[in-house]
Amino acid sequence: MAPLALAIRDRSTRWLQMLRLLPHAGRGLALGALALNVTLGLLPSAFIVSTSLLLSRVPALAAEPTGLSWDGIAVVFAVALGAFTLQQLLTPFQSAVTEVIARRVDEVCIGRLLDAALDDAPIALLENPEALDLLADARAAFERQAYTPGDAVGAIPALVSRYCQLTAAVVLVGVVLSPLAGLILMITALVIRMGVRGTLGRFAAVSESLAGHRRRAGYIGGLATGATAAKEIRVFGLLGWLRERLRSDTMANLRPMWAGSRRLQFWPFVGFSAVGFVGGAVAITMLAVAAGRGQVDLFELAVALQGILIPMRFGVYFPECDVQTQFGLHSFHALERFEQQAGAARTVGARATTMPVRPSREIRFDNVSFRYSADGPTILDGLDLTLPVGRSTAIVGLNGAGKTTLVKLLARLYEPTSGRITVDGAELARFDPDEWRRQLAMTFQDYVRYELTVAENIGLGAPRLLADDEAITAAAERAGALDALRGAPDPLRTPLSSRYPGGTDLSGGQWQRIALARALLAVQGGASVLVLDEPTAQLDVRAEVEFHDRFLATAKGITSVLISHRFSTVRHADQIVVIEHGRVVERGSHDELIRHDGRYAELFELQARRFRMDAAEPTAVG
Known part of the structure; x- marks a missing residue:
């Protein structure tokens, strides 16, 4: 397949994926967001027309102040003021609606990630380096280390607003100047737009290839700033080593990204700037020639000048949607690939299943x-x-x-x-x-130490007994898990971490008794x-x-x-x-x-x- 056709296919696939995710935000919210953003896209053109009409009447008003109807001017002024006011009132709702859409879509994707990682994926897959890279990329977005699928989907209505604004401006220029001028502006804007997004897409491929570097840098960063290794870092004097390792792992990710950015974006930026200059210059020249020949009046001149500026701004980076729609699906693609690996691994080991006795x-x-x-x-x-x-x-x-x-x-x-x-x-x-x-009620060698209360740590052995203090206490007594907490005001509600108010830290042996109590509660909950x-x-x-x-x-x-x-x-x-x-x-x-x-x-x-x-x-x- 030719590179251009491949790029078009990949881009179309990405947009279809985003559109398929949009209904997860709720059909009513999605339709309302689209209506809101279409309105915001058309209001600038309404403002351009009304203000241009006002400007066109100023000379007549100056020449014959008593002969011009002030009622007509008041109506036009009211339309201009209304368009401006409505845009200012609706704009804050644009970001609010985008946030709600993002959160609802992310909720669905997080659920899929939990199902894939904690249910579908065999343990062996969770020890596979390639699968761990995918899992790290999928998780990074939901830890707010990268844009999320919800960010990508939430940006769609904002992008619709931009295209509505472009379409309205091109129509205005085509009507008041000439269809050819409108077509030139449309082509110029779209060429620059597609070029900028294509470059961004190629840069995204560079970013995806560095998943392993990001995972290693993320691990070292968490180690350096967390409490897990704090004691050993001080005792062994590891701070200098950690600084250098964090720097080297971070640069191993950033250097290829910087090189890719320079290679992919510098000369294309120069070329697309030239296209924008030529297209804008042609349109303005056409307007100047028409004005010199008396083919446009003041109203048409004002509309055309303002209309030409909108397509010229269209060909640049949109902060509210470009990076979101380009990189927001990166974690989603990682999630999909991980789901495929988990499904394939589970299918290989699956046979006919029956309910266990x-x-x-x-x-x-x-x-x-x-x-x-x-x-x-x-x-x-x-x-x-x-x-x-x-x-x-x-x-x-x-x-x-x-x-x-x-x-x-x-x-x-x-x-x-x-x-x-x-x-x-x-x-x-x-x-x-x-x-x-x-x-089964099991306690592994590497049991988990949850930074939760005593009751929750033990109760997770049988979730349906989480609220049964009597059963939890009985399991804790059998394991001797409460001996270290006798002096606590409410032992079962004591957080097992000193990082929380009223919390306490346990020794290794005391933690082991908590883990034993968890397994014993599972037996009380029905495990045989x-x-x-x-x-x-x-x-x-x-x-x-x-x-x-x-x-x-x-x-x-x-x-x-x-x-x-x-x-x-x-x-x-x-x-x-x-x-x-x-x-x-x-x-x-x-x-x-x-x-x-x-x-x-x-x-x-x-x-x-x-x-x-x-x-x-x-x-x-x-």
Whole structure:
């Protein structure tokens, strides 16, 4: 396809996309905005005609002050004043209506972004660099770091106003001077206009190619100005490094943009300025010749002079709509491409779905293998594992054995590379993922620390129980999550961040208890399988033993899975499974595995010896 045809197709596609988004603002609002802006586009011509008529009557009034009807002048003056006043009154509503349209359209697009990122996209896609670049560009607009799709759509009525103003001015010049003069002005304005927008479009392509640079610069900027790394920045003296890194990453984005701007806009600007000069000069020359020949009167001369200026201004940059309509869809295009990738990735892994049943006998991993990428290492390698319903299973092993990956497969955040997972004999892959996850209460190693109240942090484990203080308190007590907040006026309403009034910061171990309470509340909310991945990693040994003893004593009848690399704290589990190199190497109760004197017994003794040595070391006095 020829470059010109390709450019026309791309531009037409963009405008069609904006027009398809416009109804999301509401049909009544969209029609009202168009009517308002058409009116604003026509009022300048009404003002030109009425003021020109006034000027044309001044000589006659000076020559014969008593012979001219003042009533007629008063009417013309009233029309001119009315057009001017109405324009001043309506102009503020133009920006207000534009803002409302933008917000309504953005609301729809944000909803689509949330659905795509948090529902449609598999977790593996959220770890793909190309997809993350798209997601960053889509999100940047809604974080007000760039123009939004709503900004683009909201600018359409303002652009309509500009074209109405141009059309009315060209018609006036064509009527009072000549159709040829009007045509010349129209062509001149459109040539400059299309050229300016085409240049802006080519520059937008340069901007889109730099998504990765923008994401890296945004990350470093957030790191430098946020609280997450503030302590380490001070302790390690990282401020100088951060300044230089932020500058280099920012310039890696800006330098190509500046170079592209100079290459794409300098000489075209010179050329289009020349076109505007020639077109305007021709029209003014035609007007001068007609005036010299007496072919136009004072009224027509005044109308033509003012009318010629409007098309000349039309060929320049419009601050209220040009950048918005050109760059506002950048995030929308990123959103659409991300939606396509999410849909394709989900389709590849999708099979016929059925509503999951509450497990009644067992959950089984049958010869399951898994790797995170086609060329990545094998994490699980032919793993066979049975999780009896209503019993506690502890899965232990050294770091990197595949324990956390097993949990991700159980939650269907990933699908096995080979093998299958079954629930009471039914293949898990045939269950609806969202419905199956409602059967699970999980605490991951990298649980989220929400800067919300205690009640909200715990209540998010079962959203329907968010308002049930009794249930939240019960879950918190089981996890020991309220011990650190006993002195607070209202522990459940305490924000878990000192950056909010009345808020407090928790230690790592205290946060872990909050996360545990969240999972326990999910069980109260109907989940039938409780999975805790390293639930006590940030507790000391004594607190960890206390937790496991209390948890296993109160979790009778619950299907529970405890993931741990500490062998000594899971000894009371009904079943202990040892994983190494992605396979189950041993299984049984604690006593059975100790008697077997295999890998579990060896690692248990090594860890127990380490704890005995730590306890025997003398405490320094200082």
